[in-house]
Amino acid sequence: MQGVEIISTPLFCRFRKVPHIRIVQKLTMEEFHSDFLESVDLEVDGGAANALKEGSKWAKFISILVFVFCGIAILIFAAAANENVRDSDGVFKEFDFFSRGEAYSLMIGIVIVAVLLVAGLYALLMNFGVKTGRALASENIEQLNKGLGSLKLYFIIYGCLSLLTILFSIYSLINSFLL
Structure with a gap:
């Protein structure tokens, strides 16, 4: 040592x-x-191994579910935006600086960035589930450390995004009272 x-x-x-x-x-x-x-020498007893195994299964399930919903959200939003561009007339009249096509392109871009951010975040959760499951099956401490490191990074990013959301909500609330 x-x-x-x-x-x-x-x-x-x-x-x-x-x-x-x-x-x-x-x-x-x-x-x-x-x-x-x-x-x-890290030893994982039966209870901890079962909890990690269950956690890795749930992490994989939730990640796959979020990936599917992200794909569905992009498809639905793209179809709705395409339909609105063709059928609407003057939806964005209050925004003189945007044409209809530019406004919907901007909205689609924002949705795609948001979906990629969410998918990237849940890719970390999937990484935790896969690596932890493999580590428990092969009793490999390095894989377990990598899986737990991925979970740590997931929670750091999720916490920062939550904090930004709370701060933006407080800002919006204060701004609505002042106007």
């Missing part, structure tokens, strides 16, 4: 044992994580 020493004296935090980690020499974050994860 290079650079990390796990001291056997436990700390008690709410009546649970928490191992204390002391860094012997200064390491970069990547060196610390790679050394620490390689040196620790």
Whole structure:
């Protein structure tokens, strides 16, 4: 074990044992994580393995469902936009700077970007499900770490998007009261 020493004296935090980690020499974050994860023998008991297995199945199912709905949303929106461009006259009268075709092209572009963002986000969830399932089947800790890393990135991006949505909602609410 290079650079990390796990001291056997436990700390008690709410009546649970928490191992204390002391860094012997200064390491970069990547060196610390790679050394620490390689040196620790992670054992997944039956309950944790079952929970991870169920979680990976649900992650794959939800991801596939979202992918299908994204495809359906693009098809429905493209068909509706095409129908509205042909049949409508003056739908965008209040927007003098857009012609009908430009406005619908802009809307289709926004929907495609949103769908790609959602599909990319759920690709991370699918990646978690696939890698975690393979890791549990082959008992490969590296695959499990990659799957959990993908889940971590999914939650980081989802949290940032949620925060932006909340901030935009607050801004809209304040703006509506001021006008």
